[in-house]
Amino acid sequence: MADHPSVQHGVVHSVQRHEKEFCVDTDSGKITARVVIDAAGKLSRFTRRRTVPQFGVQFYEEQSRGDCLDFWFFDGGYGGAVSVEGGRSNACFLINKDMVRKLGESRTEGYRVTGPVAYDRLPSEYIAIGDAAGMVDPFCGEGMRHALDTGIRAAAIVADGLAQSRDYDQIRHRYESNASQRWSRKRRLGRLIRAMLKHPHVLATGFRLHPEYWFRKLWD
Numbered sequence: 001m002a003d004h005p006s007v008q009h010g011v012v013h014s015v016q017r018h019e020k021e022f023c024v025d026t027d028s029g030k031i032t033a034r035v036v037i038d039a040a041g042k043l044s045r046f047t048r049r050r051t052v053p054q055f056g057v058q059f060y061e062e063q064s065r066g067d068c069l070d071f072w073f074f075d076g077g078y079g080g081a082v083s084v085e086g087g088r089s090n091a092c093f094l095i096n097k098d099m100v101r102k103l104g105e106s107r108t109e110g111y112r113v114t115g116p117v118a119y120d121r122l123p124s125e126y127i128a129i130g131d132a133a134g135m136v137d138p139f140c141g142e143g144m145r146h147a148l149d150t151g152i153r154a155a156a157i158v159a160d161g162l163a164q165s166r167d168y169d170q171i172r173h174r175y176e177s178n179a180s181q182r183w184s185r186k187r188r189l190g191r192l193i194r195a196m197l198k199h200p201h202v203l204a205t206g207f208r209l210h211p212e213y214w215f216r217k218l219w220d
């Protein structure tokens, strides 16, 4: 009788590869697997990534901003705020490392900091999805879409690979080239905008002149 699939929850402490299988050590025991997908996010300890000295900051404001999406560029970062439920606004910023300390001096509570962020993954033997595969620039506002899309792609390619008895490295290569085809253009755009952030006034003027053009490019 075929084994029924089961879901186990818990923290993954380590993953070891032995020839044709992985040994996954979790706080609820060891699991043996033919395929491992790293979905542990931007701070994943499994897939190596090239970090940059930037941090994400999030906080809520008690006032609504109506129908507007406000966006700011400043020396050391950028970010925006938008109305959410309960008459509040959600504000998210990406700031350089040296600003994190200044933020701590001016605001003592009510905000969350995460990072350092990483946009590029380094070669590794895991199938990585979402932020574990390298963040899509938050400016694109597509991190969740990227996480869902790469997760769906990985699931389909792994299921097909197992059904066709492909080995793990073949499955991983198929996934990586498929995900890269879908996301490399967006990553290039993110890289361009990141480079332009060194000239915030030019960037802000460009957005003011042709907001629709840029937002179509970002959210195509």
Ligand SMILES: Cc1cc2nc3c(=O)[nH]c(=O)nc-3n(C[C@H](O)[C@H](O)[C@H](O)COP(=O)(O)OP(=O)(O)OC[C@H]3O[C@@H](n4cnc5c(N)ncnc54)[C@H](O)[C@@H]3O)c2cc1C
Pocket: 010, 011, 012, 013, 039, 040, 041, 042, 043, 044, 045, 055, 056, 057, 058, 092, 093, 094, 114, 129, 130, 131, 132, 135, 136, 138, 141, 142, 143, 144, 145, 147
């Ligand atoms: C400032 C900022 C603004 C953003 N704005 C937007 C936006 O407007 N729109 C948008 O779509 N995206 C936005 N994003 C990005 C978005 O939040 C992420 O891209 C998205 O959440 C990635 O999903 P994920 O599933 O890959 O990772 P996560 O959501 O980080 O999930 C990873 C999960 O893995 C768990 N985990 C980690 N290690 C282990 C372990 N060893 N064992 C077990 N579990 C583990 C973590 O606890 C976590 O629950 C923003 C990000 C930042 C920093």
